[in-house]
Amino acid sequence: MVTSQTNEQALEAAIEKKLTGTCREEIAATPVAERTALYRAGNGYYLGEPSDFNARHALDEVRLFHFLEATQPIELAKLQKQSDWKLKIVERLDRMIKKYGILHIFRKGLGVDDAHFTMLYPLSLASSSERVQQQFEANEFSVTRQLRHSLDNPLEEIDMVLIVNGLFFATVEHKNHWTGLNARVHGQNQYKKRDFNQPLLQFGRCLVHFTADTDEVYVTTKLSGASTYFLPFNQGDNHGKGNPKNAFGHKTSYLWDEVLTRKSVANIIQHFVWFDGKDTDPLAKKTTLYFPRYHQLDVVRRLMADASRQGVGQTYLIQHSAGSGKSNSIT
Numbered sequence: 001m002v003t004s005q006t007n008e009q010a011l012e013a014a015i016e017k018k019l020t021g022t023c024r025e026e027i028a029a030t031p032v033a034e035r036t037a038l039y040r041a042g043n044g045y046y047l048g049e050p051s052d053f054n055a056r057h058a059l060d061e062v063r064l065f066h067f068l069e070a071t072q073p074i075e076l077a078k079l080q081k082q083s084d085w086k087l088k089i090v091e092r093l094d095r096m097i098k099k100y101g102i103l104h105i106f107r108k109g110l111g112v113d114d115a116h117f118t119m120l121y122p123l124s125l126a127s128s129s130e131r132v133q134q135q136f137e138a139n140e141f142s143v144t145r146q147l148r149h150s151l152d153n154p155l156e157e158i159d160m161v162l163i164v165n166g167l168f169f170a171t172v173e174h175k176n177h178w179t180g181l182n183a184r185v186h187g188q189n190q191y192k193k194r195d196f197n198q199p200l201l202q203f204g205r206c207l208v209h210f211t212a213d214t215d216e217v218y219v220t221t222k223l224s225g226a227s228t229y230f231l232p233f234n235q236g237d238n239h240g241k242g243n244p245k246n247a248f249g250h251k252t253s254y255l256w257d258e259v260l261t262r263k264s265v266a267n268i269i270q271h272f273v274w275f276d277g278k279d280t281d282p283l284a285k286k287t288t289l290y291f292p293r294y295h296q297l298d299v300v301r302r303l304m305a306d307a308s309r310q311g312v313g314q315t316y317l318i319q320h321s322a323g324s325g326k327s328n329s330i331t
Contacts, residue, residue, distance in 0.1 A: 008174040012145055015256045019045040019143050044262045048144030055151050057094045058199040064166025067140045078115040101204030101283055106269050123266040140165050141262050149200045168206040175213040183218050187211030188230050196223035204283045208291045214250040221289040233294050296329045
């Protein structure tokens, strides 16, 4: 068991254990001979190592190449005759992300010379094909804690990052009320002070940035210093803001119990996140990267589930507050 703590580390450990089946604190207390198995995906996520991070290109190279070797050896063999094949893939990936953003790579894949790589096998709720399901299960989701991401300030850390096949989906900064800190003020201010010119924090390089405490979650898709704008990512409580009490844990446990599961993340990448820029220049300064708020995810998923059970043609009444993104929910 993890020793009870009242700081951010305890919250990180709870999330890591939910996603992977274990956590760093448990591993530290495990005999060395038994540790290897703990690094495998327990609840669907691998435990990432900070040392596997390529800060210049913002990649987890170990997960990236393990995924490619395990799922696409034939395409990989087209490049492996070259002595610099790994560098060629990394540099091509870096150029394409800078030009189109990470979302493009997740959805369209990566072409390198005459090879083409799928970078995220999609989740198909409609298909019963065993092959489609096996391909989805081959995706390598991982979580890394205390990631030193900065080229200019090597000691600066991000509490937690979530990675899909070596590519970054989300960063998370944790706060805990027991230490007098919260996500709304202290977590947001921490992000606002980050150097957003560092590769991992550049716009479009990572899809979303969360700051969470035990009561609330806030989200942004674009770090821009003091002008960074966060939106609540809360469930709502009794027709108001915040989150309801949770008799079984933290008020914000829906973030890791529901939103950050593998199937949910894949579904978000496939169907919910989008740029409003032109396809030829999606990372232009005026571009907005839309990430769904919790209530938008919830209403769309509930409608889809009901339509699957009842069939199309049903009538629904959905209540949204002003400024809550009704148009995007409808879309």
